[in-house]
Amino acid sequence: MSAEVVRVGLLGLGTVGGGVIKTIRSQQEKLASRLGKRIEIVKALVRDSEKERAVHVDPALLTTDFEDVLRSDVDIVVEVMGGVEPTYDYVRALIEKGCHVVTANKELLAKKGTELVDLANQHQVHLAYEASVAGGIPILSVLRQFLRTNDIQGVRGILNGTTNFILTKMEAEQLSYQEVLKQAQELGYAEADPRSDVEGFDAMYKLYILTQLVYGESLPLADVVRKGIADLSAGHIRIASELGYRIKLIAQANQAEKGIRLSVEPTMLPLSHPLAQIHDAFNAVQLSGNIVGDLLFTGRGAGELPTASAVVEDLAYLLTQPFTPHPTWKEKTADKAGVSVDSEEHVLCYLEGSCHTATPDRVLHFLQQAGVSVHKLKVQFDLGGVLRAGLIVTGISEEHESLLKKDFGLEVRCFPILESA
Template sequence: MKTVKIALLGFGTVAQGTFNLLQDNANLIENRSGVTIEISKIFVRNPEKYSHITLPSTAKYVTNIDDIVNDESIDIVVELMGGTTFAKDCVESALKHGKSVVTANKDLLAEAGPYLFDLAYKNKVDLRFEASVLGGIPIIRTLYESLGGNHITELVGIMNGTTNFILSKMTEEGLSYGAVLKEAQDLGYAEADPTADVEGLDAARKLAILASISFNRRIFFEDVTVEGITNIDTEDISYGKEFGYNIKLIGIAKETSKGLSLNVYPAFVPLTHPLASVRGSYNAIYIKGNGIDDAMFYGRGAGSLPTGSSVVSDIMEVAKNIAFESTGRFKPFYFDQKNIYSPGKIQSSYYIRLAVDNKTGVLAKIATKLAEQKISVLSIVQRNKDPETAVLAIVTSKCPHSYILNLIDSFNSLRSVKEVSSVIRIMEA
């Protein structure tokens, strides 16, 4: 039985989950792959930090990346450090030295994925990245292989466990954003600096990777229009429930005759849609294809062992290719034209919450402004906040986002409108 030697770059949470699975499931992995996978070297800055971990006799720590890149016995480099500078240098060097690479680095792939895929093909090696998107959910290989014969027209998903945990807690317990964020940080779901999660940047990177595969375009992080959840209020969540919606941070990519639309934003999801029931830190991705129609994939989107499971799956696949001398078979294909559709032209229904003067005739003025923008109302709820102020919660018909921006300007010009408190998209059922 062939032995394939691997090197781990980094030994943090995901790397240790990968390490543990390779050790604990060694016999199963060997039986299923027909290959013995041997950890040879682990690159770390400070080996003393990991002195409590017992390595197999085959493995050792190294502090110089050249000890891995220049080691001809190492077949696969497993990059689990994160970042887009040093990690990119390491991945690029490994590919150029004829080593296949497995990575979980979504930031790197969203920034330089197409370039690295081309480099892997040029050097006749593999580049696998199942763990870079949605942790333990096997979506990358599903798109490439199981759904390879489909024309994917749309994918929409809950792609960040931290924000889904926050919004789920706000919905179920009526807690404020700030209170739930602190709880998420205390539980380890959110970083001390949660910007990448709560501002939608993490989800946008994942969406860029999935859209690149689904639509065969060179799509990067900067192609995605992003909004976060920091302005979501429990009052909006309450009105959403009344209208029949749950609030979620979604990433949505569509291909139409007008071009590609790539967006991450908080949206009200109809309770009839499967994504509305995805709770806590779980992730899910909902896909539409001309062959499968609709399909949804659900599971843990992060964590040591779920993400490590995807890393190990990639290692096994690459190891089998090495054993059969069939690496480098995958040739990336991209259409020349990207054609990103203007976010202002994308049509959605909208939820709008206003604070207005509690007087006769105000509702008529609001209706006039809506009519001027050619926007009709599907539902409206009025609540008296105090003797002088009323709250209007409005659900509109579908219209371009640019119409809504004009409408907000029109509302702000009315003396009877005290505040446009919230504007939230509504996802189609």
């Protein structure tokens, strides 16, 4: 007796969409054996049906009209086209028709996830999104199991492979940000317009999804602390290294008595920290549980096959599981008084300016008089009379930073330090 056929539609046939087709084809027999069902791609929505593609697809399966997908009697649709519009309207229409949806679209989920989760529950369909966070690392599946016994005290990680590649290269080869960005674009790690990656938006969307799963609520995106890497210099990285730290773009969520704090920003890690060992385009997620302690998950976070793997695993999962309601997503506005950074936390301050107007002694005297504690200092001079200094401090405020700029002519950049492993 032949296996039941599951009709699958694709929204998008770019890098990830092509990887999904390759994965289904290469694993077809295994999937049919394990699931008792054969997966058949019956329609693929594309922008240009004449475009040359890396994977061969029967032209009859391609369409530029979303209505063709709706009319195709698909059981499941895989959404890998990205963006919010018109993607949201398409996904909404599919759910309302009773179609299961698998998506890799972190921006869509971060901006419209609360509505889509409610809609999926209303129509009793699966909304699966493992591929939206950390590519091939099955972190969302792990969390669903893990949360049954452990309370998660914190989640942090490197959630963007492009920025991790750039920071790795800047440190290893002592190159400028612009030089490495160009390399990343040539290698296909960075888009022609890299802003979503390098300004921290991509990591912020993924952090939002993780936080919904871990805490059952998240902050609105506007309340997330977000800083990118575009203004990082070789000087920042060199001073950090000389003080025993490495800069990584760290996304983290912590829950305190007064609420959740979410941040995505360049962060100083001791060289011994597990996340400091994650190089190139790899991603990593670290969880702190009240029973199990710290766990680290790492793997390739982007690219054709890692993301496609997560998509097809989601497909396989929902073909074997009955529908159960999704936990509702909620947003809670931050309590501004409760989620500010503790003034006693260590930060690394990088100072740069003319040594004719600022000397280390004068700067240290000013900070001491202002009540700022300096725990460690590293000073560099160059032949052009430029002072560069890195200070590990506690108690520094925005007012202090303004005075350093106004009175000493120093540019100031402060980085949080993640000491605990």
